[in-house]
Amino acid sequence: MNRLWSEMTRRTEPYIPGEQLNRPEIIKLNTNENPYPPSPRTGEAIQREIGRLQLYPSPTADGLCQAIAERENLPADHVFVANGSDEVLAFSFMAFFDPGQTIRFPDISYSFYPVYSKLFNIPYEEVPLRESFTLNLDGFAQAEGGIILPNPNAPTGIYESLDGIREILEANPDRPVIIDEAYIDFAGPSAAVLIGEYDNLLVTRTTSKSRSLAGLRVGYALGHPGLIEALVRIKDSFNSYTLDRLAQAGAEAAFRDETYFRETTKRIVQTRNRAVEQLGALGFRVLPSSANFLFCTHPEADAEKLCEKLKGRGILVRHFSKPRIQDYLRITVGTDEQMDRLSKVLSEILCK
Ligand SMILES: Cc1ncc(COP(=O)(O)O)c(C=O)c1O
Known part of the structure; x- marks a missing residue:
């Protein structure tokens, strides 16, 4: 707080965007971006x-x-x-x-x-x-x-x-x-x-x-x-x-370029359906998603810790410390390969 701030600046509580770590080795599933390049x-x-x-x-x-x-x-x-x-x-x-x-x-x-x-x-x-x-x-x-x-x-x-x-x-x-x-x-x-x-x-x-x-x-x-x-x-x-x-x-x-749009959107929906099954097989409860992300919870794992462990393994997902949803993770749907990697890393973390 600074004495020169306007009343508007003082009352605002800025939005906190998802982390933007754009190193190529990171699998970025935390801000619902599209894994495919533009048309x-x-x-x-x-x-x-x-x-x-x-x-x-x-x-x-x-x-x-x-x-x-x-x-x-x-x-x-x-x-x-x-x-x-x-x-x-x-x-x-x-x-x-x-x-x-x-x-x-x-x-x-x-x-x-x-x-x-x-x-x-x-x-x-x-x-x-x-x-x-x-x-x-x-x-x-x-x-x-x-x-x-x-x-x-x-x-x-x-x-x-x-x-x-x-x-x-x-x-x-x-x-x-x-x-x-x-x-x-x-x-x-x-x-x-x-x-x-x-x-x-x-x-x-x-x-x-x-x-x-x-x-x-x-x-x-x-x-x-x-x-x-x-x-x-x-x-x-x-x-x-x-x-x-x-x-x-x-x-x-x-x-x-409607053709490109339809093709990439279709691919993401297919990967989403596949990822729901992969997460389900690992014991996650996944809410029915109509978006390019999945919202899921695991009965035996602390979501915040899971998010941190995934980050340690190079995969970013999003956790919200908010009442009612603190046990959930939001995971963006990436490519099939990215979701396979996520599923493998999650199974390793959960088995420990
Ligand atoms: C529900 C919702 N509305 C709006 C936006 C903002 O999108 P944009 O990148 O166009 O500002 C987002 C971004 O994540 C969103 O989740």
């Missing part, structure tokens, strides 16, 4: 764009918004892009939630939501997940200030059906409902199909997971043009150029 078209587009770096990027990122709109079958005025979905979420908190009106999100969900709430002075209630870690839909009825929740949920990986999302929207017609779909490409249908019916629905997404672009920092939101306009107003009051030229060109190219 080769991304590299080509970035290369072409380098010669234009003397010019500011498009503040409206038209080419990228158009590519996303085409893929989602929506008009381009239903799309907003920013520097990672974290920035989309931060802008959304500013655009839609008011200090003094309590918002709701699940007690176990993305740990950035309480951080933004404190930063922007927005009171919040955490709606407890059921014992099975599924959403308690009744708990989201008539939320005073609005709702935000991830689907599939993080860090559980559990997917809520569109019927459930619709129930939440019906119970909150005049409040913003933000569905954070960071992991939707590994799951079932997206709530984006409901956008035409609900003008209070904002769907946020990222290219960091299914498009292998965590390092490029591109996130986006889909929603009614009235919501998109609010996000643009906030962005333009903050920084007109949140996405640089390389990010816009690279991400647009990724959205235009």
Whole structure:
């Protein structure tokens, strides 16, 4: 604490990101990155764009918004892009939630939501997940200030059906409902199909997971043009150029390579199903995952110690010291080879 800090700086409790140890010998299964490189078209587009770096990027990122709109079958005025979905979420908190009106999100969900709430002075209630870690839909009825929740949920990986999302929207017609779909490409249908019916629905997404672009920092939101306009107003009051030229060109190219996207996503889902069996054979209880990670617990092993031991053997996974989930590990789905190695190392640790 410093005497020159603003009240905002003093009250904030920053998010702690997963460890970024990028040594090649490390198997990194702790931040839900994609184990495959991005589409080769991304590299080509970035290369072409380098010669234009003397010019500011498009503040409206038209080419990228158009590519996303085409893929989602929506008009381009239903799309907003920013520097990672974290920035989309931060802008959304500013655009839609008011200090003094309590918002709701699940007690176990993305740990950035309480951080933004404190930063922007927005009171919040955490709606407890059921014992099975599924959403308690009744708990989201008539939320005073609005709702935000991830689907599939993080860090559980559990997917809520569109019927459930619709129930939440019906119970909150005049409040913003933000569905954070960071992991939707590994799951079932997206709530984006409901956008035409609900003008209070904002769907946020990222290219960091299914498009292998965590390092490029591109996130986006889909929603009614009235919501998109609010996000643009906030962005333009903050920084007109949140996405640089390389990010816009690279991400647009990724959205235009549907074949590569489908192939890598399919591979990850196959590896996920295989890894569930491997972990099950070692005695883990694995929650049903619709994401690119697994959330699991072992009846005889302390999760935090397991996480440390894995790190000692060169494998990073994530442990959260939080009530209800302190016995769990979140393990990103890597390649088949990485998951085989994980399974071998875990069996050695557990047998000791
Ligand atoms: C639920 C959820 N939302 C948003 C994000 C942020 O993604 P991005 O890399 O686009 O900022 C993450 C990242 O892990 C996430 O787990």
